[in-house]
Amino acid sequence: MLRALKSFGAFWYDFVIGDDWQVAALVVIALGLVALLAHVAGVNAWWLLPLAAFAALGWSLRRATGGKS
Amino acid sequence: MTAALPLVLTVFVACAVEAIEALTIVLAAGLTRQWRSTFQGMAAALLVLAAIVGVLGPTITLLPLTALRLVVGALLLIFGLQWLRKAILRATGYKALHDEASAYLREVAAAKAAPEVAKRGVSDWYAFTLAFKGVLLEGLEVVFIVITFGDNQRNLGAAVVGAAIAVVVVTVTGIAVRAPLAKVPENALKFSVGIMLTSFGTFWGAEGAGVKWPGNDAALLVLVPVAALVSLGYVLWLRRARRLSEAAALPRTAFSEKEGVTS
Numbered sequence: 001m002l003r004a005l006k007s008f009g010a011f012w013y014d015f016v017i018g019d020d021w022q023v024a025a026l027v028v029i030a031l032g033l034v035a036l037l038a039h040v041a042g043v044n045a046w047w048l049l050p051l052a053a054f055a056a057l058g059w060s061l062r063r064a065t066g067g068k069s
Numbered sequence: 070m071t072a073a074l075p076l077v078l079t080v081f082v083a084c085a086v087e088a089i090e091a092l093t094i095v096l097a098a099g100l101t102r103q104w105r106s107t108f109q110g111m112a113a114a115l116l117v118l119a120a121i122v123g124v125l126g127p128t129i130t131l132l133p134l135t136a137l138r139l140v141v142g143a144l145l146l147i148f149g150l151q152w153l154r155k156a157i158l159r160a161t162g163y164k165a166l167h168d169e170a171s172a173y174l175r176e177v178a179a180a181k182a183a184p185e186v187a188k189r190g191v192s193d194w195y196a197f198t199l200a201f202k203g204v205l206l207e208g209l210e211v212v213f214i215v216i217t218f219g220d221n222q223r224n225l226g227a228a229v230v231g232a233a234i235a236v237v238v239v240t241v242t243g244i245a246v247r248a249p250l251a252k253v254p255e256n257a258l259k260f261s262v263g264i265m266l267t268s269f270g271t272f273w274g275a276e277g278a279g280v281k282w283p284g285n286d287a288a289l290l291v292l293v294p295v296a297a298l299v300s301l302g303y304v305l306w307l308r309r310a311r312r313l314s315e316a317a318a319l320p321r322t323a324f325s326e327k328e329g330v331t332s
Contacts, residue, residue, distance in 0.1 A: 015209070016144065018151035027146050031139070031278050038279030046282050049146075049275040050292065053267060054299045057150050057157075061303055064154070065163050065310070 020064070026056040073227035076218060079269070080231030083214045083262045086255065087207040088239035090172075094203030096243065097176030102185070102196035109191055110200030118208045125216060126225075135277050141217045142274025148213075149266025153300055156260040161307035211236070214266075221273050264300060268292040 017024045030052035037043040099107040132140075158164035180199065188194040211232055219228030272282065272289050282288035 016147065018147070018154075020151075020154065023150050023154070024147045027143060027150070027274075031143055031274055034275055034280060035139075035278035044281055046275055046280045046288075049278075049280070050271050050295070053146060053150060053271055054296075057153060057300075058303060060150075060154055061157060061307060064158055065161075065307060 020060045023056045023060050026052060026059075030056075073222075073224055076222050076224060076227045077231040077234075079262075079265045080214055080218055080228045081235045082258055083265070084211045084232040084235035085239055086258050086262060087210045087214075088236050089255065091203050091207035092239055092243040093173050094176060094207075095200050097173055097180055098196045098199040098203075101177050101180040102199075103193050106191050106193035106196035107200040110197040111204050113197070114201045114204035114208060117205055118212055121209070122212055122216070125212070137277070138221060138273040139277025141221055142270050142272070142277050144213075144270070145217055145266050146270030146274050149263050149268075149270050152259055152263030153267055154263075156256055156263050157300060157303050157307065159256045160260065160304050161311060163307065163311070218269070221269075260300065264293060264296045268296045271296075 030049055033052075034045050034048050037045040037048070095107060095111060098110070155164065176199070180195065183195040185192075186194045191197045215225070215228045215232045219225035222228070268289060272292055276282065284291075
């Protein structure tokens with residue numbers, strides 16, 4: 001039962017999060033910041049999420065290639 | 070229908086990639102083991118998928134659009150960045166290209182080696198589970214793409230049409246050639262799907278978080294090419310870095326050989 005639960009959890013983790021959990025974490029943090037800026041500070045930060053996403057991708061690629069670049 | 074064309078095309082390409090991967094597994098099970106158990110495995114997986122759609126579909130439509138866009142946007146963005154990451158690493162040689170022909174040969178070798186065991190009314194349990202897992206896993210991605218894209222655009226019908234055409238085209242081609250579709254440029258397809266998922270995910274995620282995009286929906290027409298340019302930029306950057314590191318390694322090797330250094 002425990003093994004089945006573990007493999008179920010591992011499947012969904014791999015399905016949603018994938019190879020690099022830090023990218024997923026950065027996306028969630030960036031979305032939180034965008035929401036804070038929009039609802040608390042009244043700033044329409046439409047540029048923040050694309051910037052964060054492309055930066056997260058670049059950072060992830062750099063780590064995946066051993067920072068050789 | 071013209072307005073729904075980008076949605077149909079995006080879902081078509083994304084689902085075609087998944088269908089090609091499922092086809093490879095099903096062919097390996099059917100051609101090396103037996104078709105009866107393979108079809109039973111496929112049918113069982115399709116039933117589970119239908120149940121998931123039956124539960125998820127109506128539930129997801131009950132969510133308010135803003136919450137839906139935030140959650141689905143975040144998931145699509147994470148999903149898209151995963152696809153892009155893999156496609157870029159493969160395009161630059163840091164990760165081996167996904168080769169359907171070799172994936173097929175691996176599955177065939179494993180299928181030939183496994184013993185034939187009858188279980189729970191299925192005459193070949195290995196063929197059943199292989200087909201079941203392959204269709205279920207790839208099918209889940211298809212379901213995820215169809216529901217998220219269709220629901221966010223409030224046009225589930227168009228998304229279903231895109232996915233259905235993809236599955237039919239891949240299945241018919243697979244039956245016709247009776248071999249894995251190895252000549253399909255899979256990495257290029259994954260690269261473009263990654264760009265679309267990332268762009269739509271960014272757009273919906275930010276909208277769900279409270280952003281108003283300049284130009285509203287037209288912002289997508291800017292986001293998609295920008296995502297493509299940035300991704301191509303990363304490919305060029307990594308290719309250059311790889312060339313430079315290989316070039317830097319060459320003189321050292323030559324020097325070591327000349328000096329008789331073996332370490």
